[in-house]
Amino acid sequence: MITYGLFLYIALTAAVVFIxxxxxxxxxxxxxxxxxxxxxxxRNKILAAGIFIMLSAVSVCRIAVxxxxxxxxxxxxLIAQDRYVSYEPGFRYIVKLLQYFLEYDNYLPIFxxxxxxxxxxxxxxxxxxxxxxxxxxxxxxxxxxxxxxLNNVRYxxxxxxxxxxxxxxxxxxxxxxxxxxxxxxxxxKSVLIVxxxxxxxxxxxxxxxHLVISIFCASLIFLPGLYRKxxxxxxxxxxxxxxxxxxxxxxxxxxxxxxxxxALLYRKKIADDRKLKFGFYCNLFALLLYVFCxxxxxxxxxxxxxxxxxxxxxxALLKKIENKKARTxxxxxxxxxxxxxxxxxxxxxYNTDIRILPYYNWIFQ
Numbered sequence: 001m002i003t004y005g006l007f008l009y010i011a012l013t014a015a016v017v018f019i020x021x022x023x024x025x026x027x028x029x030x031x032x033x034x035x036x037x038x039x040x041x042x043r044n045k046i047l048a049a050g051i052f053i054m055l056s057a058v059s060v061c062r063i064a065v066x067x068x069x070x071x072x073x074x075x076x077x078l079i080a081q082d083r084y085v086s087y088e089p090g091f092r093y094i095v096k097l098l099q100y101f102l103e104y105d106n107y108l109p110i111f112x113x114x115x116x117x118x119x120x121x122x123x124x125x126x127x128x129x130x131x132x133x134x135x136x137x138x139x140x141x142x143x144x145x146x147x148x149x150l151n152n153v154r155y156x157x158x159x160x161x162x163x164x165x166x167x168x169x170x171x172x173x174x175x176x177x178x179x180x181x182x183x184x185x186x187x188x189k190s191v192l193i194v195x196x197x198x199x200x201x202x203x204x205x206x207x208x209x210h211l212v213i214s215i216f217c218a219s220l221i222f223l224p225g226l227y228r229k230x231x232x233x234x235x236x237x238x239x240x241x242x243x244x245x246x247x248x249x250x251x252x253x254x255x256x257x258x259x260x261x262x263a264l265l266y267r268k269k270i271a272d273d274r275k276l277k278f279g280f281y282c283n284l285f286a287l288l289l290y291v292f293c294x295x296x297x298x299x300x301x302x303x304x305x306x307x308x309x310x311x312x313x314x315x316a317l318l319k320k321i322e323n324k325k326a327r328t329x330x331x332x333x334x335x336x337x338x339x340x341x342x343x344x345x346x347x348x349x350y351n352t353d354i355r356i357l358p359y360y361n362w363i364f365q
Contacts, residue, residue: 005359006346012058013141013342016051020137023047025127026319044127051137052123055146059115061361063108066151067353073107080104090186091154108362114157118149121160129167132315138335139311142342145304147349150356155301158188162198162305166312169198170275190298194305201281201306202274213288220292228295248294252303255341256287259310262317262330269320276320279313282306 023044064070075085079092080099098110122145130136140146149156161184168177177198184191203209220227263270263280270276286306293299314334321327349357 003358005357006349008058008359009147009346009349009357012054016054016141017134017138019047019050019054020134023127023133025133026131044133048123048127052119055123056116056119058359058361059119059150060112061363062111062115062150062359063362064360065356066153067355068152069111072111072153073105076107076110077105087154088186088189090183091188111153114153115149118153118157118160119146121157121164122146122149125160125163125166126311128164129312130315131312131319135315135318135331136311139314139338142338142345143311144342144345145308145311147345147356151354154188155190158184158191159304159308162191162194163308165194166198166278166309169202170278174199190301191305193302197285197306198278198282201278201285201309203281204277205281217288217292224295227293248290249300251341251344252300252307253287253290255337256283256290256303256307258337259283259314260287262334263313266317266321269317273316273320276313276316279309279316282309283313 024040025044027040075087076095076099078085079087079095085092094113095110098113099106102109122140126133126136126140145159149160161180165177165180165184168174168180178195181191181195205213260283263283270280283306286303289296289299289303289306293302296302318327318331318334321330346357348354
């Protein structure tokens with residue numbers, strides 16, 4: 001049954017993907033020494049701005065969307081009362097500052113503020129880093145990264161910052177990279193995990209490195225108790241919580257494994273490209289985490305920090321395939337697979353741990 005919210009999400013995805021067809025950031029980026037704004041670059045910016053506005057409109061106008069929406073509303077009020085809330089200090093101080101200018105329990109502008117920042121960082125990340133803007137936007141929407149941001153406000157703000165920071169890792173501008181992640185950690189400290197993971201993904205691994213990875217994976221099998229003690233030393237509140245389930249996602253494993261196999265078919269192209277190697281190892285690390293770290297609370301969230309790189313990695317690798325027919329076949333097959341993932345995601349959108357459906361907005365309430 002097609003409900004209003006479901007129709008809106010499908011229509012939004014179709015519209016955003018259609019608009020992205022007119023954006024060619026890779027061609028404009030190939031001429032970095034320009035001192036003037038070309039027609040192509042102006043068109044890119046206008047269309048990208050249109051995508052940002054459309055995505056922001058759905059995010060900003062939502063109300064009662066997401067399983068933690070009312071939890072956040074209640075905690076906004078607690079912050080206004082100077083009572084303790086177990087959120088990171090950056091988030092608390094921003095909420096406190098916003099409430100200084102707002103009436104008590106005026107929570108809609110606060111949700112809107114964080115939505116605008118999250119969507120901006122996501123769109124900016126794709127605009128700056130994608131080798132094939134249209135395909136990256138398609139993967140970004142169908143993989144559910146945008147729609148997930150309608151839930152879990154702090155986490156998706158941190159995820160958007162992680163997406164944005166990838167370019168600094170690839171440019172070896174580690175000061176900016178750590179600065180961005182440090183700021184993001186003030187809103188969700190789990191994002192700190194990307195500092196070692198992204199740096200490891202940027203290493204030029206040899207056979208010795210692969211042996212070390214294998215030994216580490218073996219230790220995860222035989223010493224899960226040791227790793228749990230380390231994790232709970234830093235995050236004691238996760239032990240025995242609703243997030244400490246010992247479960248992992250078969251869908252995430254299947255997706256990461258399929259992308260890994262696809263990448264192996266073109267491993268020579270990956271070996272010659274720093275950006276492709278980074279995406280390859282991010283996906284590989286995500287696969288290893290999903291397979292060997294089910295004992296780790298919130299393993300899916302940590303995996304998302306890694307596999308979100310696929311929206312850059314897959315289009316860049318497809319662009320490297322010289323055979324036009326093979327490139328088209330792979331693009332269609334991967335597109336169909338992600339469309340199926342999108343359908344499965346929408347089917348789960350009513351679940352109590354997601355609950356981004358039904359969609360309500362405050363304009364028509």
